[in-house]
Amino acid sequence: MFAARGFVGASLQDIAAAVGIRKPSLLYHFSTKEELRRSVIAQLLAHWSNAVPRILEAASSGEEQFHAVAEETLAFFSADPDRARIILRELLDRPDELSSLIELQVRPWATLMSNYIRKGQEQGRVHADVDPEAWVTAIINLVLSSVAIHSSLGRLAAERPSKRASTSTIPPRLIAEIVRVARSSLFVNQQTPAVDTSGRTE
Amino acid sequence: MFAARGFVGASLQDIAAAVGIRKPSLLYHFSTKEELRRSVIAQLLAHWSNAVPRILEAASSGEEQFHAVAEETLAFFSADPDRARIILRELLDRPDELSSLIELQVRPWATLMSNYIRKGQEQGRVHADVDPEAWVTAIINLVLSSVAIHSSLGRLAAERPSKRASTSTIPPRLIAEIVRVARSSLFVNQQTPAVDTSGRTE
DNA sequence: CCTACCGATCGGTAGG
């Protein structure tokens, strides 16, 4: 409900009703609305930023790493677009507080990825004019917003113009292009287009 | 105030105070809060989507067009990041209503751009595997979110870690990388790196 | 453009 209506827009009344209890009962589990918020986003950021370093370790080659992180991250957010929406809303609502969380939870693996990119540049596999930190930031932005608002903006790339905005999953066509943009803006020579493009219509 | 706190988060009381009048006086100009919202976003979308076709006409060559649209769009949103924030919030808050507005205001020039891209593909200047509509959607997502949340996420690419999140303008380093990602994911051969990169630090 | 005021809903508490 935070994802759909925002923090102030989602009342404790509504949230409690959705869980099947009354408002005071909800406030027994989370003594304040603010605490409920913290619980939600802490869980979210933790899940996300614990997954990334694990993937980075698992994969070996540069291209393989890119691939694994791209797949895993997009899978994580595609599985539930509300995850991206909540993060995006928090980023908009409380930039200062989120800055701290980003430093703690995101910065470490963002730096890790940046270093891999620099190594790739030395080896000539990655475009020399890539700005590693800025690239990582841009791609996070791209993935987050694409998943979060695909039901409205994403319909620009929809085959059949359905009247209702599908709130469900992001179309494979958009995912494929996001991965392509990320890869082609990074690597000098595109090797195997190993990412799943089965959903592509064109 | 809609940009900073969201529609429900920004009270008519606060808005009126910011303008220097009382709440009922504000409701004289906009008979309802909903009408104030419509007025704000209609003005915003109109400005943006009137500018794009004009630029597309003005520039002639493909590379020149890309360049002009990129510069103009980034300039428009960089001049006031709140513009991007409001649009992003509306996209999150009311996807269905925004879908209609997008069809009317954005679809026309998005199609225009997509056709230019297809022409570029026939001429071999644009990567063959670009999905035109999906690419336009992705880049809009990239620009909107990058400008909107640069004060929090964007600090991943900040040189000196200032404690406060600067709410002002987006750092040139991020802008340069956004333009580079957009261009290198589109064109086969990067010609003149004509976009301003004077602010780049590395 | 103002003062005064409305019912509704908000987050949260008392007390069981």
Place this chain on the structure above:
DNA sequence: CCTACCGATCGGTAGG
């Protein structure tokens, strides 16, 4: 986990 209730604030109106 509930009923009952609190003060504060919300969008909006009456009337000038």
